[in-house]
Amino acid sequence: MHKGKSRGGSHKGRPRNAAAAGEPVNAPFQKNEEVTVDIIGLTHDGEGVGRADGFTLFIQGALPGERVRAKVMKVKKQYGYARLEEMLEASPARVEPLCAIHKECGGCQLQHFDYPAQLEWKRQHVVDNLVRIGKLKVAGEGSRLDGEDASASASASAGIIVHRTIGMDEPWRYRNKAAVPVGVSSTDGGLLAGFYARGSHRIIDMDDCLIQHEQNDEVIRVVKRIGRELGVSPYDEETGRGVLRHVMARTGVVTGEIMVVLVTNSKKLPQADQWAERIRQDLPGVKSIVQNVNEKNTNVIFGDETRVLWGSDVIYDDLDGIRFAISARSFYQVNPTQTVELYRKAVEYAGLTGSETVIDAYCGIGTISLFLARHAGRVYGVEIVPEAIEDASRNAELNGINNASFEAGPAEVVIPRWREEGITADVIVVDPPRKGCDPALLETILAMQPERVVYVSCNPSTLARDLRVLEDGGYRTVEVTPVDMFPHTVHVECCSLLVRQD
């Protein structure tokens, strides 16, 4: 979700013209006024939702249950924004963020929130979306024992069981991938690399990110140092000039293998050989050094052209005993510990006995597909990025799995064609990007009538929207398990089970 576009649907009723003009018609406050505010919730992007004199104020950094003194910064007709000035009553769930650049960096929105409270908030956030956007009925947390059949234990009228969020024992240093923009320091003109400041494109230089694998931090530091020594010019979004746009570091957490990707603004990377040699010197674990060319004026990190500067075109990692080759442009879940939790849940929800045909839509490098293939008769995976499909086929072979096959293309085009070719599915698994499933894919699922649908989602609002479509088409959502893939951020992953109502 992007800042400013939607605020979780809570202001949908506001008149468009007044909102557009931004006129404070009913607001009891004026800009710069100081007010005492009670915080009653958190928005989907982690801002405190405050109430003062019946008026809603969004306050960055404030937590539910707190009372704060805040300065009104912006007033609209039905809500406004205020800046936290003084904590009057702090929440017992407030903690001191461990990260030195937490305040400026836009990466972790919830580091000031106790970890168990984050997990509870994420579950509630999922429930709120299911109810508000999906118009679905939620029963509770559920107490189902592992192995018990969910579809039998939840009666249709009771509503969806939304389980507790599966959290991490050690919710730090979990990311296997860092992709950061490169810029120039306004103080010494040197190379910077780090995340953007909250709500802006100002780069906050980062040497140590506490949610990042240490090796990835090391890659970023090394690339910055080499870039300074070789005098590389960083890309400038405004002018479109400069060479180096982004650095991507990816670590195979089990294998220790490192991939470094330099995203450049032109085909030519000056001193490319020097780059490769110095990276190898400074990072002995490196297995793959890759250049990706992105000549477009866009926020998208990668361009279409990738070439290996040194080493392999992939690195390897293991998930639950399955080995995966991962190339630069392929999607690979960033938190391997929680990925295993998520995929095991997807396999459990698929309810396989060994003979079923399963379709894995949005399959990436075939991760969920291969987890499923161990328990299914046959698995078909589809994914839009051709390199990812090459990885997926390679991964099936690498693991001696011969009941999975893959095809590159849009799921909403390929699966209807499979249907015409006579392929049927007992279970369809979907794991779409944030925008959710294409309507044509949902239609095809309803036409194919699999017994179960397993919906893996990284965005509760599009999940809720799509579940509504599937429910209207004859499916019942039995249970949803939120998984904390991204501790200290507002993001939450969910695995949902739907069954066909006969």
Ligand code: SAH
């Ligand atoms: N299931 C995989 C990937 C999930 S991410 C995993 O767990 O690793 C979503 C994937 O959907 C990405 O790989 C993205 O490239 C792909 N994708 C995006 N739009 C698509 C579409 N219309 N059809 C098929 N795949 C698509």
